[in-house]
Amino acid sequence: MASSKLHPDSAILIIGAGVFGLSTALWLARGGYKNVTVVDMQDTAASGYNPDTVDSASADINKIIRFSYGAEIDYQRLAMQAAAEWEDWNNQFAATTDASGLPADLRPDGAGLGERKLWRNCGMLRMSDGYQLSEVELRTLENMEKEGIREFQFRTDDPIDIDRAEKRQWGHKMDPCHRQERFGVHKAVLDSTAGFVVAYKSCSWAKYLAEKAGVKFILDPLRGKVIDISRSGDAVHEETPLVKTADGGGWTPSLLPEVSQLLETTAGSVVTIRVPQERQDLWERYSASNFPVITWRMDEGNGIYSFPRDEEGIVKIGYRKTKWTNYDDVNGLRISVPKTAHVTEKKETRIPITALEGIKGKLTHSWPEYIMTNLPDLAEFGLHSTKLCWYTDSIDNSFLVDYVPGRPGVAVCSGGSGHGFKFLPILGREVVKILEGQGESTPYGKLWGWRGADMTKGRNGLEEGEDGPRVLAKHRMASPQDWKI
Ligand SMILES: Cc1cc2nc3c(=O)[nH]c(=O)nc-3n(C[C@H](O)[C@H](O)[C@H](O)COP(=O)(O)OP(=O)(O)OC[C@H]3O[C@@H](n4cnc5c(N)ncnc54)[C@H](O)[C@@H]3O)c2cc1C
Known part of the structure; x- marks a missing residue:
């Protein structure tokens, strides 16, 4: 209608x-x-x-x-x-x-x-990797001030915020990765409403x-x-x-070919680590009562995030630096389609080795590695699983x-x-x-x-098409042998 x-x-x-x-x-x-x-x-x-x-x-x-x-x-x-x-x-x-x-x-x-x-x-800690908060972070704080919710944000480099966090029982989530002690710097904002x-x-x-x-x-x-x-x-x-x-x-998977100018199917890389309940110290440390959601370098729109452990001990970690594409023929068009069980025979649970190394750590890797840098006490368990999770991205990240x-x-x-x-x-x-x-x-x-798509400009990567570097087929995929950290 x-x-x-x-x-x-x-x-x-x-x-x-x-x-x-x-x-x-x-x-x-x-x-x-x-x-x-x-x-x-x-x-x-x-x-x-x-x-x-x-x-x-x-x-x-x-x-x-x-x-x-x-x-x-x-x-x-x-x-x-x-x-x-x-x-x-x-x-x-x-x-x-x-x-x-x-x-x-x-x-x-x-x-x-x-x-x-x-x-x-459980709160969310937005961690930066460097010596200052990003522009995006500063805009966030400005807008929170405008809406009267700034008082629930605690900057780790602001004594007034630190004091307020302590008084409101959030102090223990300000630096759960002990970055100040280990690296001499910890620039982050804890959002106690998230x-x-x-x-x-x-x-x-x-x-x-x-x-x-x-x-x-x-x-x-x-x-x-x-x-x-x-x-x-x-x-x-x-x-x-x-x-x-x-x-x-x-x-046919192509219900509305006209949206392919505006939306693209891409895959995020997700891994999990299982904390065994017998390890009471870590079980407690990574519980939602003691550990926040963490985003790292996300202000650049391409970082890594992790959750506290769930009821089964699963800690989920996601990699947003690169979202992968999977091109296929759809009614005469070449578009990116998910490699999921219900769309293709070729369901893919492996993730590209680049994403895996960004998450778990590798000394020669140019991208700072999340687990070894921030959650090294989980390294002994290795990874429990990997998964590709399929997004529908728009050209401007708006719905x-x-x-x-x-x-x-x-x-x-x-x-x-x-x-x-x-x-x-x-x-x-x-x-x-x-x-x-x-x-x-x-x-x-x-x-x-x-909205019309300006085909001469960047469209959140969609413009790369099949020639771009994010195409899954161009990447070596990680196998369980690579799960050891
Ligand atoms: C890795 C990852 C991490 C994310 N993290 C967050 C986060 O932390 N916070 C947040 O707010 N959001 C997050 N999101 C985004 C959020 O998950 C999505 O925006 C949301 O789930 C999309 O919902 P949807 O209904 O559009 O799609 P889906 O959940 O994919 O549902 C689509 C449904 O349509 C069905 N379907 C498809 N084609 C047909 C067909 N032809 N006929 C019948 N049925 C069909 C499918 O079976 C499916 O059940 C994340 C997404 C991903 C991929």
């Missing part, structure tokens, strides 16, 4: 039960839309979005919740609004006595659940809320897999797209939420660009406004609207 035609009984089909689909479905149902269906080619719910079986950006063990957005104050504001919702979800989740519709590990009597929390306010969410539980919770609000789900490799979206071609239904699923015909030009009734809601998860409880509120045609009058409608 076109924006003007959207009415409470409109049949709305959402393709994909990840963060963007779930949040949109939830807010449509809350807004009174009665005929909303989410389809997905993976049965995401069967395993409770277990990252071992569900291959998507959203199905993960944890994701960062942060408010630091440099000069991008609209994202900072939306993240703050999302934080209030996360708090509310935490309370609702902890209080729910309803077991129906929840996967086993979210039920009130769920075994091995650990804390009944979706989001954990932390992480347990991603798979949060997706299950959002699906549960959406279902309760009346959303229907078809999560099935055949009936839920959309292979084509085309116009109906008849005058009566001219604005009703036809959606073809895999149980009715051929197969893309709008009707697709020339395709009545079809909207795109994507382009998470590595930072969409934190908005799960609130993203759909803004998406619905855009779908209802109010996008022009909202900051997010303007930010996320369909």
